Amino acid sequence: MKKLFVEDLKVGDSVFGELFAVKAYKKTATRNNRPYIDITLSDKTGIIKGKIWSDDMKNCETVGEADIVSVSATIDEFNGPQIKVTNMSKVDKYDLADFQPTSGKDTEKMFSEIVEAAEKIKNPSLKKLLKEFLNDKDTVEEYKRGAAGYTVHHDYLGGLLEHTTEMLSYVPAVCKTHPKINKDMFVTGIIFHDIGKIYDYDVSTTITLTTKLKLLGHIFTGAEMVKKYGEKTGMDEELLDEVIHLILSHHGKMEYGSPVVPKTPEAIALNFVDELSSKLNNAFSALDATEENELFTGYNRIFGAELYRSPYSDELANEDIPF
Numbered sequence: 001m002k003k004l005f006v007e008d009l010k011v012g013d014s015v016f017g018e019l020f021a022v023k024a025y026k027k028t029a030t031r032n033n034r035p036y037i038d039i040t041l042s043d044k045t046g047i048i049k050g051k052i053w054s055d056d057m058k059n060c061e062t063v064g065e066a067d068i069v070s071v072s073a074t075i076d077e078f079n080g081p082q083i084k085v086t087n088m089s090k091v092d093k094y095d096l097a098d099f100q101p102t103s104g105k106d107t108e109k110m111f112s113e114i115v116e117a118a119e120k121i122k123n124p125s126l127k128k129l130l131k132e133f134l135n136d137k138d139t140v141e142e143y144k145r146g147a148a149g150y151t152v153h154h155d156y157l158g159g160l161l162e163h164t165t166e167m168l169s170y171v172p173a174v175c176k177t178h179p180k181i182n183k184d185m186f187v188t189g190i191i192f193h194d195i196g197k198i199y200d201y202d203v204s205t206t207i208t209l210t211t212k213l214k215l216l217g218h219i220f221t222g223a224e225m226v227k228k229y230g231e232k233t234g235m236d237e238e239l240l241d242e243v244i245h246l247i248l249s250h251h252g253k254m255e256y257g258s259p260v261v262p263k264t265p266e267a268i269a270l271n272f273v274d275e276l277s278s279k280l281n282n283a284f285s286a287l288d289a290t291e292e293n294e295l296f297t298g299y300n301r302i303f304g305a306e307l308y309r310s311p312y313s314d315e316l317a318n319e320d321i322p323f
């Protein structure tokens with residue numbers, strides 16, 4: 001039974017024989033050629049990065065990603081808490097529920113929101129294209145379980161659904177303000193944009209990166225999936241290319257991994273709602289992971305800043321906002 005979770009670890013703490021999942025494990029060396037191991041440990045409450053220095057390596061079993069390990073360690077300060085592992089061995093007995101991070105939202109409810117959005121589509125070709133995917137049972141099961149990220153945003157089981165439904169919830173506001181947006185195309189793009197992420201991550205005791213992600217990535221695999229679905233339906237090639245353009249361009253810039261930049265209003269809107277959902281998820285996760293008495297988070301790589309927790313945030317959070 002796990003007693004101590006990642007979210008409880010504070011600088012100065014010592015850990016004795018506590019269980020964690022290995023999210024990343026890499027043997028490497030200092031500039032002076034002293035070997036050490038870069039390790040990331042996780043449980044359902046979060047992740048902690050750390051090191052196994054050469055003196056401690058003899059007390060630490062060599063392990064693989066997704067293994068569950070019993071760890072003795074101290075928590076040091078390096079850009080926030082960092083774990084210095086002094087003793088580590090693999091275990092076989094554990095409760096999976098202690099490790100798998102999951103979306104707090106109901107999977108079936110989120111999935112039915114996606115089905116409903118697809119049913120509202122009027123263009124018969126786009127509707128058929130989405131049906132082709134939604135009837136692909138094995139893929140849909142992966143889509144329901146999938147994470148939308150490794151550490152950056154929606155990095156938990158059901159995260160892909162949560163991210164996609166958040167983006168769908170922005171559609172009415174965007175389309176009301178900009179009625180020239182082709183809503184059918186916009187919704188189709190949102191549902192498909194990260195579909196390739198089902199091949200990016202292995203979701204077991206923790207979320208780890210796959211070889212497919214490293215060699216191909218979700219922009220390519222997603223485009224490939226949608227091309228196959230489209231060809232099956234026999235839809236017009238030009239219309240299919242426009243949908244694929246939404247997938248290819250959704251990261252907005254070539255330096256962010258998109259092979260083309262957004263070239264339609266729907267692709268531009270898709271890029272921004274994707275950013276809105278992912279950045280806010282990252283910001284709130286960072287704030288949630290920070291001690292309540294701290295005004296600032298640790299340095300956040302995504303924002304290039306420490307985020308500020310307003311002391312007024314509870315007062316200002318108003319569930320009865322009239323819009």
Ligand SMILES: [Fe+2]
Binds near residue numbers: 193218250251
């Ligand atoms: Fe993406």
Ligand SMILES: [Fe+2]
Binds near residue numbers: 148193278
């Ligand atoms: Fe996304």
